[in-house]
Amino acid sequence: MRKGYNIPIWSTFIVLLIVFDQLTKFMIVKSLEVGESVKVISNVIYITSHRNQGAAWGILQGKMWLFYIVTVVVLVILFMFFKNEGYGQPVMQLGLSLLIAGSIGNFIDRLFRGEVVDFIDTYIFGYNFPIFNVADAALTIGVIVLIIVILFEGKEEKA
Numbered sequence: 049m050r051k052g053y054n055i056p057i058w059s060t061f062i063v064l065l066i067v068f069d070q071l072t073k074f075m076i077v078k079s080l081e082v083g084e085s086v087k088v089i090s091n092v093i094y095i096t097s098h099r100n101q102g103a104a105w106g107i108l109q110g111k112m113w114l115f116y117i118v119t120v121v122v123l124v125i126l127f128m129f130f131k132n133e134g135y136g137q138p139v140m141q142l143g144l145s146l147l148i149a150g151s152i153g154n155f156i157d158r159l160f161r162g163e164v165v166d167f168i169d170t171y172i173f174g175y176n177f178p179i180f181n182v183a184d185a186a187l188t189i190g191v192i193v194l195i196i197v198i199l200f201e202g203k204e205e206k207a
């Protein structure tokens with residue numbers, strides 16, 4: 049298990065994560081009007097049907113071609129990184145797989161809907177964090193995992 053790329057494991061993980069992301073978005077589109085909100089935990093988490101034609105925090109609204117290009121470039125970089133740096137590094141493979149799945153999840157929305165479906169509406173310490181989706185969560189967790197791997201690797205080299 050330690051050695052190699054575990055391609056079957058990570059391919060399955062990525063496909064399942066994308067399916068889960070698309071399934072949740074499909075359910076939101078089918079069951080809630082845009083703007084409609086359902087309380088999960090009062091003042092903490094709501095399911096609010098939202099659409100975003102931009103990137104995080106709604107930046108660059110409508111710039112779909114830019115997002116297509118950036119996403120393809122990001123995916124090429126991620127696959128190259130997986131091949132060149134991922135060998136025998138399961139935690140790095142996890143981080144990269146999360147980023148790949150998240151990127152593809154939002155890419156599918158942008159391609160077929162012209163916008164991204166968001167629904168996870170949270171209040172963190174009273175601040176209404178931008179409404180996001182499963183793909184965004186995967187991207188954010190993937191970034192955190194890679195930062196930890198890079199920091200940890202840096203420590204190992206110094207030791």
Ligand SMILES: CCC[C@@H]1OC(=O)[C@@H](C)C[C@H](C)CCCCC(=O)CCC[C@@H](CC)/C=C/C=C(\COC)CC[C@@H](O)[C@@H](O)C[C@H](O)CNC1=O
Nearest residue numbers: 100103104105106115151154164178179180184187188191
């Ligand atoms: C998560 C990256 C955003 C995601 O990038 C993607 O698709 C990638 C694959 C392609 C983009 C075209 C390019 C990324 C630009 C980088 C960026 O934007 C900096 C982000 C930092 C990040 C820390 C890692 C913050 C996090 C924020 C949010 C996520 O909270 C969990 C709020 C999400 C809500 O604004 C929601 O409306 C967003 C909507 O779903 C569309 N999503 C995207 O554009």
